[in-house]
Amino acid sequence: MPLYRDEAVVLRTHKLGEADRIVTMLSREHGKIRAVAKGVRRTASKFGSRLEPFMVADVQLYEGRSLDIITQAESIGSYGAEITEDYASYTAASVMVETADKITDDGGSLQQYLLLIGALRSLARREHGASLTLDSYLLRSLSIAGWAPSFVDCAVTGAPGPHTAFVVQLGGVVADDVAPPGAPRLDPATLDLLAALLAGDWPVAAASPERIRSQASGIVAAYTQFHLERSLRSLQHVDRGA
Amino acid sequence: MYEGIVQELIDELGRLPGIGPKSAQRIAFHILQTEAFDVSRLAEVLVEVREKVRFCEVCGNVTEQERCAICRDPRRSAATICVVEEAKDVAAIERTREFKGLYHVLGGAISPIDGVGPEDLRIRQLMERLADGTVTEVIIATDPNLEGEATASYLSRLLVQPNLRVTRLASGLPVGGDLEYADEVTLGRAFEGRRVVQG
Ligand SMILES: [Zn+2]
Numbered sequence: 001m002p003l004y005r006d007e008a009v010v011l012r013t014h015k016l017g018e019a020d021r022i023v024t025m026l027s028r029e030h031g032k033i034r035a036v037a038k039g040v041r042r043t044a045s046k047f048g049s050r051l052e053p054f055m056v057a058d059v060q061l062y063e064g065r066s067l068d069i070i071t072q073a074e075s076i077g078s079y080g081a082e083i084t085e086d087y088a089s090y091t092a093a094s095v096m097v098e099t100a101d102k103i104t105d106d107g108g109s110l111q112q113y114l115l116l117i118g119a120l121r122s123l124a125r126r127e128h129g130a131s132l133t134l135d136s137y138l139l140r141s142l143s144i145a146g147w148a149p150s151f152v153d154c155a156v157t158g159a160p161g162p163h164t165a166f167v168v169q170l171g172g173v174v175a176d177d178v179a180p181p182g183a184p185r186l187d188p189a190t191l192d193l194l195a196a197l198l199a200g201d202w203p204v205a206a207a208s209p210e211r212i213r214s215q216a217s218g219i220v221a222a223y224t225q226f227h228l229e230r231s232l233r234s235l236q237h238v239d240r241g242a
Numbered sequence: 243m244y245e246g247i248v249q250e251l252i253d254e255l256g257r258l259p260g261i262g263p264k265s266a267q268r269i270a271f272h273i274l275q276t277e278a279f280d281v282s283r284l285a286e287v288l289v290e291v292r293e294k295v296r297f298c299e300v301c302g303n304v305t306e307q308e309r310c311a312i313c314r315d316p317r318r319s320a321a322t323i324c325v326v327e328e329a330k331d332v333a334a335i336e337r338t339r340e341f342k343g344l345y346h347v348l349g350g351a352i353s354p355i356d357g358v359g360p361e362d363l364r365i366r367q368l369m370e371r372l373a374d375g376t377v378t379e380v381i382i383a384t385d386p387n388l389e390g391e392a393t394a395s396y397l398s399r400l401l402v403q404p405n406l407r408v409t410r411l412a413s414g415l416p417v418g419g420d421l422e423y424a425d426e427v428t429l430g431r432a433f434e435g436r437r438v439v440q441g
Contacts, residue, residue: 012355015260016262017265018260019420019423041423042423048387052387053355054388080388083392087392087399090352090354090396094354095354098355236357237357237359
């Protein structure tokens with residue numbers, strides 16, 4: 001049976017039978033992988049701790065008929081302990097892995113993999129606050145998937161901004177002459193924050209006031225759910241307190 | 243696919259946790275083919291368990307009465323509450339004979355990706371039990387995996403009150419495992435070596 005090896009971040013796990021788990025991972029080279037980790041729920045397994053969500057591991061698998069089987073896992077990055085210590089980080093990380101799982105349904109990419117491990121590492125190190133880290137991750141992940149939002153120029157006509165009418169379905173801000181009646185208007189400061197989160201401009205993001213952050217989070221959530229065409233279960237549990 | 247009722251049986255069995263389509267088929271044919279298999283006894287027990295068994299109104303453990311045997315036992319100390327995810331964890335800890343206090347069954351662990359938030363667990367009921375000051379120690383014995391750790395840290399931040407110590411089972415329980423699979427000796431040691439996380 002063909003063996004292969006890759007680096008992967010664990011997105012989620014499901015219990016299987018008495019003591020096994022199905023592990024869903026996003027890998028560097030093989031896209032999304034769903035594989036069985038045998039015996040990991042038994043306490044004698046040394047394996048289980050390396051295959052928990054938010055862990056990055058060097059894994060070896062052999063191809064099974066329906067699901068691959070994990071034969072080895074060596075930890076190369078463990079962010080779980082730091083993330084679970086802080087509830088806001090835990091809920092943010094949960095939304096990230098749920099998004100990564102859904103957005104890579106048609107196959108993952110190296111960019112999605114690197115973005116996710118970078119975001120988890122940043123959460124674990126408490127670099128920018130859980131809520132901002134999450135919103136930045138969502139905007140960039142959607143951009144990699146081909147749904148980059150526009151926060152300056154009109155998403156429909158390309159007319160140079162700034163514009164204030166924001167229409168999720170049209171891909172971002174739109175010029176007044178194409179804005180549907182009643183389209184929501186965003187505060188210019190919210191658009192600046194969104195652009196900063198998309199670009200990873202952390203000094204600008206860090207300087208934003210709470211009211212602007214919460215308006216931006218609402219936009220990011222709506223934009224994400226629209227493009228994923230379904231709701232993210234974890235999103236309603238996000239703790240925006242941090 | 244099988245005809246009619248046989249397939250229905252396989253489908254119903256396949257809905258049970260941990261039973262895949264192949265196991266469901268194996269069980270279905272065992273029931274069909276084994277003469278000695280007492281189907282009516284199984285059916286009776288299934289109906290009975292649904293009628294009689296409920297959850298203890300105090301701790302959430304399974305019981306046939308309003309309060310479970312542990313909550314009714316006057317020899318158990320009311321000063322200590324051990325918080326677990328599931329009723330089966332109560333059974334695992336009882337086997338160690340190490341713990342003489344009461345329990346609180348949360349009904350799961352916080353797992354946003356599965357749509358389970360703190361409000362979906364019996365956390366409010368736990369806070370109510372702590373209100374009168376009788377309890378001086380809460381031992382958090384959630385599973386030693388990611389969701390269990392996240393639930394433990396959420397609880398330890400919530401349970402800040404005067405004269406209350408919050409402890410967590412000692413590590414030594416392998417990470418990623420289920421509490422119910424821990425052997426009695428390991429689990430007993432984890433109780434003895436529990437560490438204070440709050441208070
Ligand atoms: Zn009880």
